[in-house]
Amino acid sequence: MSYTPLIPSSGVAGWNFLQSTYDRQYEAFVQAGQLKNDTEYFAENIGKVTSSDDLLNDRRLLQVAVKAFGLEEEINYRALLQRTLNEGTTADDALANKMNDERYVKFSEAFGFGPGQSAKTADSKAMQEVIDSFQSASFEEAVGNVDETMRTALFAKRAMLEVFGEPDEDDVSQLSVKERALREFDLTLQEINGDEDEELGVKSVEDQWKEIVQRDVLTDFLNTTLRMPVATAGLDDDEKVQAYRDRATIVFGSDDPTVFFSPDNKEAVLSAYRSRATVAGETSADIAKTSDLSERILDQLVARGSALNEEWDFISRQEPLADFMKIALDLPDDIANRDTSEAMRIYREKAIEIFGTDDPNVFANDANVDEVLSIYREKASESGMRNSEISSNVRTVETILKFTYGDEDAITNDSPEQITAEIDAGWFSVMGQTGVPRFLNTALDVNGAVDDLIAAGDLEAGSTFDGLSIDEKLSIYKDKATELFGTDDLKELTGPYQIGIVSDTYRTNAAANGESSFFINYYAQIAERELDVLFQSDDTDAEQAFEEALERLRTMNDEDDGPSANSQWFTIMGQQAMTDFMQVALGLPKEVGQMDIDQAVEVYKRKAEQVLGTDKPSEFISGDKMDDLVNLYLTRSQMRSIGSGYSSGSAALMMLRR
Structure with a gap:
């Protein structure tokens, strides 16, 4: 039995849900049905392969191999795949290098059958990377069967990281001034407060x-x-x-x-x-x-x-x-x-x-x-x-x-029991607040959870959330928070990187319930302030620390721009699907693709500077910019599909298959 990814709505709300539940849904997907069988078969048998013929003659192995590199449409072109594998990538005139498509290069390098190379099929680590890519591509395809724009967004996010690499936590050269300031601020607070596990003294x-x-x-x-x-x-x-x-x-x-x-x-x-x-x-x-x-x-x-x-x-x-x-x-x-x-x-x-x-x-x-x-x-x-x-x-x-x-x-704060008790106490505090419950009840859709429990026979008909016991409320709060946002720890949920998602979910649900924008903003502001005081405040003079961090930031050397923005855009424009993604996300007309490449790059740069505050694609992967880019893509895709009846995600996926 296969697993169908759950995406309850389209656009940004659906994307946020998919991102917050990605790990759990992905794990359920790879453990289900035929995909699990194909994965296990590949892991058990790929080590026996010693030549391209062995791989090409076993269709089950080949299906995993080509899909891992986005070449599933080429599975019946045996001669093409054999030349790609046998000629390798060391020679300039090797077929993979002449195809002007990075997928063939990666496919050839993954198995190492070319001249001067060593076969990697017995290397369990290398083959696990192939399996991981196969599972990721399969999951993206399954997501596409539910919502094509989501698949394109997943692909774009993965492709950007593959092209420009994961952000280096210690490298600030890719960060904007604001992001550098925030990083410096965090470091300043760490210096003041010490490590989280450090015993600083008895609380007064x-x-x-x-x-x-x-x-x-x-x-x-x-x-x-x-x-x-x-x-x-x-x-x-x-x-x-x-x-x-x-x-x-x-x-x-x-x-x-x-x-x-x-x-x-x-x-x-x-x-x-x-x-x-x-x-x-x-x-x-x-x-x-x-x-x-x-x-x-x-x-x-x-x-x-x-x-x-x-x-x-x-x-x-x-x-x-x-x-x-x-x-x-x-x-x-x-x-x-x-x-x-x-x-x-x-x-x-x-x-x-x-x-x-x-x-x-x-x-x-x-x-x-x-x-x-x-x-x-x-x-x-x-x-x-x-x-x-x-x-x-x-x-x-x-x-x-x-x-x-x-x-x-030993009386510690880090035992599983103590951690659970502290998390529970956070929810008890929330239950006892004036402004927060309305915000979280809407964001977590607790009334819907009660209806589900009634339907399952776990609660009596006519039960309401307000009428439940403290322990019953706690269970619903924690289950819904984990389901929607991946954690039941309010310190994580109210942190700077999660509270925005929680607030957006509240606003979306409140609007769907018919609440006015005035009261939505009013309750959101009250709740965010209370939650910050309860779970994020400390004894540090944050304003002073931030000012000091900014002062140090002003002295930082900001002259090293790294690889040119133009060369990075050329890399993106070499992948048609990425080009289409960028056109939609930045709100550019398709005619840009017909322009001279140098002129097109200048258009991309100007628009990226206006929308994201930077014209360097390598900076899109830092901070929240990649999420902003995906949200823009999803929003504009919805607008285009409503206007034309044809999803831009379809165009991107068609290009992906070429």
Whole structure:
């Protein structure tokens, strides 16, 4: 059974869907039916081929070989294919070189049967490249059976990368000034923030509160629990954080969320909210929803801190360990008399400074415990402690550490469970926001998902998305996000390269639902701003960093233009299908193809400069320009097909087959 690619709509919306689901659809396609059989047959038998005759005499192998290089229409021209293979490409008068078609050159080189060449059929890596090309070409053909313009767009994107190569992440010569500025900005932020996995320190109480007050459901929860005055909403962020901290200290006895929402204390906090919300007249359904969402979000925000505080609280109450840490970490003399929250923070900050981590399960594991003990010995000796006492303490502490801590109990942020929990907490935050749900519900078409579940018998008839439980909503959100955009991680979805696609999908769906353009723009702007604050903001002064990055950018040497734009256009114009793609994408009339080649190139360059901001084709593959080019092609193809009844994609595919 063959797999038919799913493209739910034409034009840009269909292209965005195809791109976001490409990997999954491609994998399903290559694993289906005859294509899988042909691929397996080629992989199992190509190694037995030692000459062009062997290849030409096995039609199943030959079908894969010619299609991999776009030569499937030539499969019955045995003499042509045999000369192409046998003459190779080393001689100028070899047939492949004289054909003025790069497909024949690549076909000949792939198998290496020509003079002075070595057969590559036994080279599994080289033959896998042939298989990959065969599968890609087959998938493009299947896409073309659904929508011809999509096939041409896929071909053009692949051909541009083949001609000009994948963008070099370290080479800025192909980037526009704007793109260089953004790259420089990203590098600047990386220098400031360090690697994502780098443990920079213990998150301050103030920073924890800054995260809390950005989440609408948490402010609702805490406004009720702490009986915050209505005027709090009008304060600026710093004043608001201080107001919450002051009130939390009075009500909870601590302004540290890792303390008042620790496993030992959170039920009291939740009970206080439920009681006060009931008195305030809120409905039981709203109380349950706010309580549940708040608990899940706060659990994730304070999970690591609370768990580590418990570890350090245990250490602080074990006299041998407490004495050991006081010396090893250079703790203040009055550490035992400090407020618990403050003491735990000092323990953890000093542990990061001395041991490189605040998790005892890491620094006290088998691999690191000897180094920790050495640090203690050195500092104890410097303090004047007797060697016998040092040795005795080391033996005692070593025994406790080895039997108490280990890697299996490490409290990390990168375990699969923690990553999933963090992703889920992001969706819980979204559910509790004011402006975001409408945006994402429309972009992800959650109502359509509910209808599908009802039809499948997984939900009762009459169910609505708003009436579902939190876990049911979470499942739909994550499934739809993965289906449409390839990820269920809101940090990825709201990043600079994905949020535009999500927003475009929202706008398309909202317009189809009959919403006015004013409200579409209004809700999109609110949602994008909220999502950026929730998932993309950091403590960096972005404006200052960006200005500094731009200042450095101004000093960059921008004189090396690389290969001329003209030579790059000549390369494109040597492939008719690419020429047709460019004509449509840039909005040029077909008559350009009848002009003198030098004049035509100047027309292409002027138009590309106007549309894309550059006249060098090698720069089309950088940044978002290739996507912009494909979107222009698809849009103009639709307009032309509506006007003429004949798709420009058909013309391109006809030229591809020549």
